[in-house]
Amino acid sequence: MDTLSNVVQMLRLKARVFLYSNFCGNYAVETAGSGKATFHVVAEGECWLHMPELQEPVQLYEGDLIIFPHDAEHTLSNKSVFPSRDVPRNRYTSTPQGEYVSIICGDIDFMQSRWNPVLESLPSYLVLSRGGQHHTTELEALISFMIEETRAGLMGSDAVIDRFSDVLFIHVLRAYLAKERSQSSYLAALFDARIGPVIKAIHDAPENNWTVQSLAEQARMSRSAFAEYFHGLVGVSPIEYVTNWRMQVAYEQLSTSDRSTAQIAETCGYQSESSFSKAFKKHFGINPGAVRRNS
Structure with missing residues (x-):
C-alpha cells in the first residue's frame, strides 16, 4: 500500500x-x-x-x-x-x-x-x-x-x-x-525522495528495532544530516515519528481487532506487554484495556 x-x-x-x-x-x-x-x-x-x-x-x-x-x-x-x-x-x-x-x-x-x-x-x-x-x-x-x-x-x-x-x-x-511539494510539511515528506521511503519503511514494519542510524541508512544519509532533515520536514524527530506511528497502529488494532494486547505489543515493536502498556499510557493517558472496553 x-x-x-x-x-x-x-x-x-x-x-x-x-x-x-x-x-x-x-x-x-x-x-x-x-x-x-x-x-x-x-x-x-x-x-x-x-x-x-x-x-x-x-x-x-x-x-x-x-x-x-x-x-x-x-x-x-x-x-x-x-x-x-x-x-x-x-x-x-x-x-x-x-x-x-x-x-x-x-x-x-x-x-x-x-x-x-x-x-x-x-x-x-x-x-x-x-x-x-x-x-x-x-x-x-x-x-x-x-x-x-x-x-x-x-x-x-x-x-x-x-x-x-x-x-x-x-x-x-x-x-x-x-x-x-516544495513546502516543509508532513505531506511533502511523504513524497520526498529521501524521507518518503523512510516513512514507508516505518509504516511497513513498525515492529522493527528502528534507530536513527538504521533510518538514516534507509535514506542513504549521514545520521546527523538525516535527523536534521527529517525533523525539518516532518516536524518531529525520527524516533518520535516511529513512536507516534506505533501508537496509532496499536490504537487502531485495539479498537477494531480481537488480537490480544501481547500480540499487538509485538506487532508494534515492544518486547513485553508491560513495556507496551507503559508506553501506550504515556502516549495517550489511558491503558490499552480502556480502548478495548470503549470500542
Missing part, C-alpha cells in the same frame, strides 16, 4: 454531505463550529467567501470547491460586503426566486483523530477553482458528478455522495501536493 493511502486508512476518513440548499436574496451561510473539517461546493450561481484572516473576500463560482481543514470561521454570502447581523443565517429556500445560489455543504471526520499529520499540513482554507492552481481534470469530474448526483436525489444518492466525498478529499490532497 502506498504511504498516503496507508495514512488516510489509519485515520479512518469519513465524509458526508449534510446540506444541499438554495439561498436567495440577502443571506449568510455559516457552518463552522463542528470541530470537523468542512467543505462547500458551489453547485449553481455565485457567492462570496468571508473570513477574518482575509483582507478581501473571495468570489466563488459554479463548480468551485472550498475546504476548511481546521474548521475555520467563515461566511458565504451574496455580497462582497460582510453581511450584517440582521441578515438571516443559514435560511434556505426550496423555491428560489430571482438571483440565487445552490450550495452543497459537507464535513470530514477522522474517526482516529488523536494524531492527524495530514490535516496539520494543510492551510486554514483551500479554494479549488475551475482552472485554478490546485484544480485537476479528475477533481472537476468528481465535483460535476457530485453536483449531478445531489440534484437527482435518486434512491441511494446520499450514500453515493458521501463515498464520493471521501474520494474528493483524497484528490484534493493529491492536487495540493502536486503544487506545494
Whole structure:
C-alpha cells in the first residue's frame, strides 16, 4: 500500500454531505463550529467567501470547491460586503426566486483523530477553482458528478455522495501536493525522495528495532544530516515519528481487532506487554484495556 493511502486508512476518513440548499436574496451561510473539517461546493450561481484572516473576500463560482481543514470561521454570502447581523443565517429556500445560489455543504471526520499529520499540513482554507492552481481534470469530474448526483436525489444518492466525498478529499490532497511539494510539511515528506521511503519503511514494519542510524541508512544519509532533515520536514524527530506511528497502529488494532494486547505489543515493536502498556499510557493517558472496553 502506498504511504498516503496507508495514512488516510489509519485515520479512518469519513465524509458526508449534510446540506444541499438554495439561498436567495440577502443571506449568510455559516457552518463552522463542528470541530470537523468542512467543505462547500458551489453547485449553481455565485457567492462570496468571508473570513477574518482575509483582507478581501473571495468570489466563488459554479463548480468551485472550498475546504476548511481546521474548521475555520467563515461566511458565504451574496455580497462582497460582510453581511450584517440582521441578515438571516443559514435560511434556505426550496423555491428560489430571482438571483440565487445552490450550495452543497459537507464535513470530514477522522474517526482516529488523536494524531492527524495530514490535516496539520494543510492551510486554514483551500479554494479549488475551475482552472485554478490546485484544480485537476479528475477533481472537476468528481465535483460535476457530485453536483449531478445531489440534484437527482435518486434512491441511494446520499450514500453515493458521501463515498464520493471521501474520494474528493483524497484528490484534493493529491492536487495540493502536486503544487506545494516544495513546502516543509508532513505531506511533502511523504513524497520526498529521501524521507518518503523512510516513512514507508516505518509504516511497513513498525515492529522493527528502528534507530536513527538504521533510518538514516534507509535514506542513504549521514545520521546527523538525516535527523536534521527529517525533523525539518516532518516536524518531529525520527524516533518520535516511529513512536507516534506505533501508537496509532496499536490504537487502531485495539479498537477494531480481537488480537490480544501481547500480540499487538509485538506487532508494534515492544518486547513485553508491560513495556507496551507503559508506553501506550504515556502516549495517550489511558491503558490499552480502556480502548478495548470503549470500542
